[in-house]
Amino acid sequence: MTTIAAATSADLPALLELLGQSALPTAGLADHLDTTLVAHEAGHVVGSAALELYGTTALLRSVAVAPGLRGRGLGQELTRHALALARRRKIRTVYLLTETAGGFFPRFGFRAISRDAVDPAVQRSVEFTSACPTSALAMAAELERRAST
Numbered sequence: 445m446t447t448i449a450a451a452t453s454a455d456l457p458a459l460l461e462l463l464g465q466s467a468l469p470t471a472g473l474a475d476h477l478d479t480t481l482v483a484h485e486a487g488h489v490v491g492s493a494a495l496e497l498y499g500t501t502a503l504l505r506s507v508a509v510a511p512g513l514r515g516r517g518l519g520q521e522l523t524r525h526a527l528a529l530a531r532r533r534k535i536r537t538v539y540l541l542t543e544t545a546g547g548f549f550p551r552f553g554f555r556a557i558s559r560d561a562v563d564p565a566v567q568r569s570v571e572f573t574s575a576c577p578t579s580a581l582a583m584a585a586e587l588e589r590r591a592s593t
C-alpha cells in the first residue's frame with residue numbers, strides 16, 4: 445500500500461537520497477519540510493513533491509518517484525496532492541523548473557513561460573538562484589478557486 449502524507453524530519457535523509465537518485469537539487473528542501481509530501485511503501489520513502497510558498501505564489505519542486513516504481517501513477521498522484529495543498533494555502537500561481545520533465549506537467553495545467561515572467565519572490569528562491577541550472581525550463585499553472593479542495 446502506498447500512503448502520501450506530510451513529511452517529517454525523520455523522512456529527510458531518505459528524501460535527500462531520493463532526490464539524489466533522481467538527479468534533482470536538494471538545496472533548500474529542509475526549509476520547506478512542512479509543505480513537503482512524501483509517499484511511503486512498506487516503511488520506505490518512494491516518492492516526494494514539495495511546495496515552497498511565497499505569498500500567493502509557490503514553487504513546486506522535488507517531484508520524484510523511486511526509479512524502480514515509476515510509470516504506476518505515483519508521480520501524478522503526488523503532483524495532484526501538492527496542487528491540492530497549494531489550493532488549501534490560497535496559492536494563485538504555481539511555478540516550477542524542470543530539465544527533464546517538461547512533458548509531464550502540462551496535464552496539470554502547467555505551461556512553459558520565460559524565466560523573467562516568474563514572480564520575483566520565487567525567482568529569489570534557492571532553487572532558482574543556485575540549485576537549478578539556467579537552462580531549466582520554467583513553467584506556471586494558474587489555480588482556479590475550488591471550495592472543495
Ligand SMILES: CC(C)(COP(=O)(O)OP(=O)(O)OC[C@H]1O[C@@H](n2cnc3c(N)ncnc32)[C@H](O)[C@@H]1OP(=O)(O)O)[C@@H](O)C(=O)NCCC(=O)NCCS
Nearest residue numbers: 466506507508509514515516517518519520544545547548
Ligand atoms: C517525473 C516523475 C516524477 C513521473 O513519475 P511517475 O510515477 O513515473 O509518473 P506517472 O506514472 O504518474 O505518470 C506516467 C505518465 O507521465 C509521463 N512521464 C513520466 N515521466 C516523464 C518525463 N520525465 N517527461 C515527460 N513525461 C513523463 C509518462 O509518459 C506517462 O504518460 P501517460 O500517462 O501519457 O502514459 C518521475 O519520472 C521522476 O521521478 N523523474 C525524475 C525526477 C524529475 O524529473 N522530476 C520532475 C522535476 S521536479
